[in-house]
Amino acid sequence: MVGRMQCSPTGPRKGRARLTGRTGRPRSAAADAAILDATRAALVELGWGKLTMGDVAARAKVAKTTLYRRWAGKNELVLDAVAVLFDELELPDRGSLKDDIEGVVLQFAALLARPETKTALMAVVAESTTDDALRARIREAVVERQKRLVVQGRQRAQQRGELPPDGGGPEAAAAAARSVDLIFDVIAGAVVHRALVSGEPVDAAWAARFTTLLLAGLRGLESRD
Amino acid sequence: MVGRMQCSPTGPRKGRARLTGRTGRPRSAAADAAILDATRAALVELGWGKLTMGDVAARAKVAKTTLYRRWAGKNELVLDAVAVLFDELELPDRGSLKDDIEGVVLQFAALLARPETKTALMAVVAESTTDDALRARIREAVVERQKRLVVQGRQRAQQRGELPPDGGGPEAAAAAARSVDLIFDVIAGAVVHRALVSGEPVDAAWAARFTTLLLAGLRGLESRD
């Protein structure tokens, strides 16, 4: 729940009410779920451009004002609705770096194949170019969650001896961070570009060829940096 | 001019008027340029989300109806306004595959650093997920134009002997096409992801590390496929 508005923390508060939690009628968790479900459904049917707040409210059987009490606007709402889908991403240990990469590529591709993520992800990223707060939310809700998989896969490969271990010292740590960032942009970028811009399917055959390319690059990279 | 509406070809026509060209008052080319300039300016100031047709018309000092006579809507207009920027992309021969790749990466990054392309490209791609006609326009106006650079760079590298030449026969041609597609998605995807999603600068240092990774991958790929 990254994009939720926090009304009461900014409002008046008395003493230990903060410890006990806010007083008064609590927000309906059921309404939350209904709204996010309705948002995803609307994304599938209408796409980003034609999705309206009023439509989502009607689908969720909730007053339009309730939506605005929780989310600042379309951007934040859609981001939250889509972000939870990224919780599904995992990195099962398939025994080799090659299989791990192929697995995460296909998993990410399956997520991007869903119409709600397709249309929503690019749109919120586009909006984030003129909205710094939105960009920060995307970072923690989507980007960091994916990057963790890269870190994890890299550690496993190092334990298996498929990749050289990190050296000691701050400089080696910085180099490792740069390496993770680079690999992350290459994997996520290639998959997104293939799926959404080129419009070609990210199937097992493509994943295999991409992984072969990336693996060769990683092994060739070992000597330097 | 990919997204232009073509009114008269669908209208009535008499005999040889078709050869001479359409009769009647011609469309103002100056208005075209003013509209596209105004669209880019509006993208910079407002971003995709807050850009409106009425605003563009006012900036271009043109009637709003004129806009709708030429473009079906915001999507098509913005795509045309941004597409011309991709004409700048070239692939000067820098003597080696490594330098050629770094050059095209930095060139593409410079294009993406401009606020009008930043906010517009992702947005139209997002809309294209629910609009097949728009996707086709993006293909020919943007994607194919970039892919040509990959084909060109690959041919040069083969002539230099940096990459093995294509074999004969239809199967080898198909493999070459797949290879170009893969490389294109990796390059364009990584740059876009780095610049717009990760939000980190695509500078010379990053371009160098990315190119090193990709080159190692390409050389490692030579043996198979």
Add this chain to the structure above:
DNA sequence: CTCTTTCGCTACGAGTCGTAGCGTAACTCT
């Protein structure tokens, strides 16, 4: 039982959309 917060509902001004209708301007062909 009181206090606090949320909820549903209605209503609203502001802004945008895309189109229609009109008179005028510009260019082509006879």
Add this chain to the structure above:
DNA sequence: AGAGTTACGCTACGACTCGTAGCGAAAGAG
């Protein structure tokens, strides 16, 4: 020069969306 055809600027319009305000009722906390 005149007739025919098309583009243009302008105004106006209904439909829709936005985001907010105000109200009474509902739901939990102390």
